[in-house]
Amino acid sequence: MPSRRRTLLKVIILGDSGVGKTSLMNQYVNKKFSNQYKATIGADFLTKEVQFEDRLFTLQIWDTAGQERFQSLGVAFYRGADCCVLVYDVNSMKSFDNLNNWREEFLIQASPSDPENFPFVVIGNKVDIDGGNSRVVSEKKARAWCASKGNIPYFETSAKEGINVEEAFQCIAKNALKSGEEEELYLPDTIDVGTSSQQRATGCEC
Amino acid sequence: MDSSISSASDHESHSPPPKHFSHAEPSENGGTITDQLEPGEVQVIIEPGSDAAAGRRTGLELGPEAPSSPSSSGYVGERGSSGSDTSGSPIIPIAREIEEEMSNEVDDITLHGFSDSQTTWIPGKRHVDEDDASISWRKRKKHFFVLSHSGKPIYSRYGDKYKLAGFSATLHAVISFVESRGDSVKWLRAGKHQVVFLVKGPIYLVCISCTEEPYESLRGQLELIYGQILVILTKSVNRCFEKNPKFDMTPLLGGTDIVFSSLIHSFGWNPATFLHAYTCLPLAYATRQAAGAILQDIAYSGVLFAILMCRHKVISLVGAQKASLHPDDILLLANFVMSSESFRTSESFSPVCLPRYSPSAFLYAYIHYFDADTYLMLLTSSSDAFYHLKECRVRIEMVLLRSNVLSEVQRSLLDGGMHVGDLPPIAQSGLSQLGMHRHPSDSPERFLEPNSAIDSPSGLWHFIYFSIFLDQYVSSEFPSFIKTHQQQKRLYRAYQKLYASMHDNGIGHHKTQFRRDENYVLLCWVTQDFELYAAFDPLADKASAIKTCNRVVQWIKDVENEIFLLGASPFSW
Structure with missing residues (x-):
């Protein structure tokens, strides 16, 4: 009954420092928001159980540090991710421009088997600030970029007000799940006694 | 007996109490192999109250x-x-x-009163509702985790591994952080906790413990857990990670939680887990021979290994020509079979891997229980050998019944092994003590001694004798006052510490060690042929403890026909 099986999905959150990655995660997992900014050191990890189409699964959310000095951990951290969330601040053009770097860096480091179809989700955060008056990245522009990268799903959120966060993560979970479906038969070798026992007679690994 | 006495000066050191065993004596003088231990050559370490925790524990012994x-x-x-x-x-x-x-x-916790703790331990995973936020989870003394190189949880001893996914990722981060600097982390200390890491390709194993066990012991335990994974999956699992870093191996391990919890439990009661040796069920020589002969017969017909066991003890085992079986493989295989309830209910045919024999490939094991305790494992490389092995089993069973092996096994199980109360009184070189003993040597009844009044007149409480040549050990039965699992575990941990200190390459090879704390006097004696670990009354004096150890060694020699499997199969190490 593979469909009843519990699944764990690894979700990586990337983006420039200060765009609200940790706040999004806290809003989603703990329904909490703090105005105080605390830079993430290395990475934070949170777990959230999600029900989706009758299945229970666990999101293991890797909230990475935006600062460049932590990027050496990339390979190890990105390995085996089921979905990557790219976050920018709609009030910062630079954070939007950097999405491309984050995406490419991820694809290089994680080297997923099918990079064209690796599930990303893009989030434009902080739509609440100034009632949207300080916004510099238009939704149209963001959606155009997402479309050009293979129709990446796009969400505009406010981690502070809790707007659209749940919806964004629902989509993240759904896409992560899609990418992890393939399954193969597990068929290890069987010992060929003719060779292996002779080999054993001379040397032993103990 | 060919004993020679090596003389070395007496290095007694009473103070200050050393925390470690660094004063133990290096064996440069070990040109002489002694079969006789003399007081002068024993290094003494006394720890009056230095282990405060142990002292308090003693004060609050729970019934x-x-x-x-x-x-x-x-x-x-x-x-x-x-x-x-x-x-x-x-x-x-x-x-x-x-x-x-x-x-x-x-x-x-549910253990008490039996020397073979295994019989009372209720297997299964506990406290699945806990996670890293639970106070109870944080208080557990010894955690084990297995995770993948992408940080996904594979196993956790306590709690729900999915709820612990964040914790698992944190462990991954620690390992990755050190790795990203071209190094690898072995262990770290956080307050009273020691965190030990073992990286095996794409599989990471971690132990977090405040049991004060030595690093080498904890690392050895992680190695065994990894070995148990290989028994179930083989090293081919690495290929799955290579092909797909997202690979989740938990489904492949489905239903095996109990195998791991049983193995981890055995770290507290089974000396095989740190001696890397196996133990035999005591049996009359002729009985074991009869079992060995029929297994050997079967081995000629395309069986790679034939192993007859009673619980975790070997009755007899045979390997096909040139094939040798490592004691760790016996341990892991027996644990796998005994902890999986389904093997008990019917004959089975299952793929298994022997990590020390061939870690990358499966063998096939035919498993059959003759009674509640005694089981046969026939290993072959042929996946369609079930019916052949079934026939082999029928033949074996007939012989075992005809020669009363199975009933002798049950009797031995009831009688138990060596009781320290039965230690023959005086040992002199070359003179067998059996004449003075109450039973003839070839009678298993010797093991059936009611030790009611005084368990150990000699002050000897317990011992483990490890024959290096045979890769086998024998452990005495526990006296009545070391009956709870906690007490037994404490003694095993003391032995384990002793073992680690005697095998610490950093401080050279030691020959003997005498150690006193609030709980015991421990004496360890290592020669080229054997290692003896003995626990005495904490007030026991050194000279008489040494005498007693000499007697134990003599006693072992006298009964080795019954307690060890001797020259039965072509072991090649």
């Missing part, structure tokens, strides 16, 4: 009736030891700190 069930609400019910009743005795505030010390690995 079998002590409350035990854990709760995250506070101290009441958090104490360990045995029993399953939560009706609390009043706990005074001053006891709280001790209580914390005592809050042991709570899965081991």
